[in-house]
Amino acid sequence: MHCAQKLTDNIYWIGSNDWDTERFENLFPIPLGVSYNSYFIDDEKTCIVDSVDDSIRQEFFDNVEHLLNGRQLDYLIVNHMEPDHCSTLVELIDRYPNVKMVGNRTTFRLFEQFYGRPCPDNYYEVKEGSTIELGKHTLHSYTMPMVHWPEVTCTFESTTGILFSADAFGTFGTINGNIFADQLDFERVYEDEARRYYTNIVGKYGVQVQNAIKKALPLGIKMIAPLHGPIWRTPESINYMIQKYMHWSTYSAEKKGVVIAFGSMYGNTAEMAQQLAKLLSLRGITDIKIYDVSKTNASYIIADAWKYSHLVCMAPTYNLALYLTMENLLYELKALNFHNHKVSIVGNHSWASAAMKRMVDYFTNEFKDMEIVGTPLDIRGALHPAQRPLFEKLADDIVASINATEIKTFSL
Numbered sequence: 001m002h003c004a005q006k007l008t009d010n011i012y013w014i015g016s017n018d019w020d021t022e023r024f025e026n027l028f029p030i031p032l033g034v035s036y037n038s039y040f041i042d043d044e045k046t047c048i049v050d051s052v053d054d055s056i057r058q059e060f061f062d063n064v065e066h067l068l069n070g071r072q073l074d075y076l077i078v079n080h081m082e083p084d085h086c087s088t089l090v091e092l093i094d095r096y097p098n099v100k101m102v103g104n105r106t107t108f109r110l111f112e113q114f115y116g117r118p119c120p121d122n123y124y125e126v127k128e129g130s131t132i133e134l135g136k137h138t139l140h141s142y143t144m145p146m147v148h149w150p151e152v153t154c155t156f157e158s159t160t161g162i163l164f165s166a167d168a169f170g171t172f173g174t175i176n177g178n179i180f181a182d183q184l185d186f187e188r189v190y191e192d193e194a195r196r197y198y199t200n201i202v203g204k205y206g207v208q209v210q211n212a213i214k215k216a217l218p219l220g221i222k223m224i225a226p227l228h229g230p231i232w233r234t235p236e237s238i239n240y241m242i243q244k245y246m247h248w249s250t251y252s253a254e255k256k257g258v259v260i261a262f263g264s265m266y267g268n269t270a271e272m273a274q275q276l277a278k279l280l281s282l283r284g285i286t287d288i289k290i291y292d293v294s295k296t297n298a299s300y301i302i303a304d305a306w307k308y309s310h311l312v313c314m315a316p317t318y319n320l321a322l323y324l325t326m327e328n329l330l331y332e333l334k335a336l337n338f339h340n341h342k343v344s345i346v347g348n349h350s351w352a353s354a355a356m357k358r359m360v361d362y363f364t365n366e367f368k369d370m371e372i373v374g375t376p377l378d379i380r381g382a383l384h385p386a387q388r389p390l391f392e393k394l395a396d397d398i399v400a401s402i403n404a405t406e407i408k409t410f411s412l
């Protein structure tokens with residue numbers, strides 16, 4: 001049954017929710033589900049902006065048929081050729097064989113690679129600044145390369161001021177009736193998931209996101225319609241989300257605080273993590289998060305590492321190397337270009353140390369712009385009373401560093 005919702009008198013959300021997929025990209029847990037958003041513009045020419053994942057195929061076509069009401073589909077804008085927005089494209093073309101599929105050369109190449117169905121008669125190539133007149137509405141195409149795929153464009157509708165932003169400004173989490181961010185407590189319900197979505201999916205491409213923001217801001221945006229999660233339509237909510245993107249894309253901490261990520265087999269390093277947290281608390285630090293890297297999916301730790309000013313990595317040596325789940329976390333952080341934060345290091349070993357050295361090497365040589373706070377520690381087995389002063393000193397150094405840290409603010 002159709003379930004479209006209005007953005008304006010003539011523009012509709014025709015997306016739906018996916019509660020079934022366990023992991024987005026088969027990597028990132030999505031306990032709150034995810035929405036795939038698509039939009040319909042009802043004008044002299046009919047137009048769909050981006051399509052959806054196969055998992056919500058039925059709801060999508062119910063909406064499309066209802067809104068077309070027997071008319072033909074004239075345009076199908078493909079801002080992003082990732083399969084979670086494109087696995088219904090071939091069926092759309094089969095159903096509406098005269099539709100013009102709007103994209104760039106890379107869009108069409110990826111389409112053919114994925115679906116083995118060249119449709120050159122349907123291709124309608126656009127470039128930077130190309131416009132399409134639908135009647136009352138005019139679409140302007142702008143490239144956003146590598147936010148986060150090479151073909152990505154955004155489409156600006158200049159009559160209503162709606163920016164169809166592809167995956168930018170999206171979030172994990174289903175749409176629960178309210179399609180607009182200002183209708184709900186976004187900060188409480190979605191912000192952590194928006195950050196986890198951004199940092200893990202788009203995080204590597206901060207420079208490209210900055211370029212896209214620079215390009216989009218002068219357009220006079222009145223609404224931002226992303227491909228996942230709620231839509232932004234008030235100046236306050238648009239401002240809020242763009243400011244979040246300024247923080248995230250410049251790798252700037254949003255808040256003073258400490259994320260302690262530990263790995264542990266027998267509980268000794270876990271115990272050290274708790275001791276350090278207690279010492280930080282006694283020194284007045286209120287924002288402290290402890291994560292077991294073997295327990296919590298790295299995507300959550302990565303999101304909080306991005307958010308808070310200070311990270312502490314604590315892990316044992318394992319077969320003359322770094323404990324595997326910590327190695328994995330640091331590998332992922334590095335792959336996402338994480339930088340511009342402060343980190344402290346505690347290793348643990350029993351006979352031949354490697355973990356501490358590996359962590360120091362990571363943050364000194366493999367990440368850029370990471371300041372190591374305090375002297376890296378290397379504990380043998382368990383923390384003994386005689387070593388307590390080392391932890392007291394580390395806590396002092398972290399607190400001094402937190403006090404000296406300035407949290408950036410961004411004005412638009």
Ligand SMILES: Cc1cc2nc3c(=O)[nH]c(=O)nc-3n(C[C@H](O)[C@H](O)[C@H](O)COP(=O)(O)O)c2cc1C
Pocket residue numbers: 263264265266267268269270316317318319320321348349350351352353354380381382
């Ligand atoms: C499979 C395995 C391999 C290990 N390899 C090393 C090693 O190469 N060098 C070393 O000093 N300790 C090694 N250890 C010992 C641990 O690093 C050490 O006992 C550490 O204190 C454990 O910390 P935890 O109590 O937090 O798990 C290894 C332990 C295991 C189970």
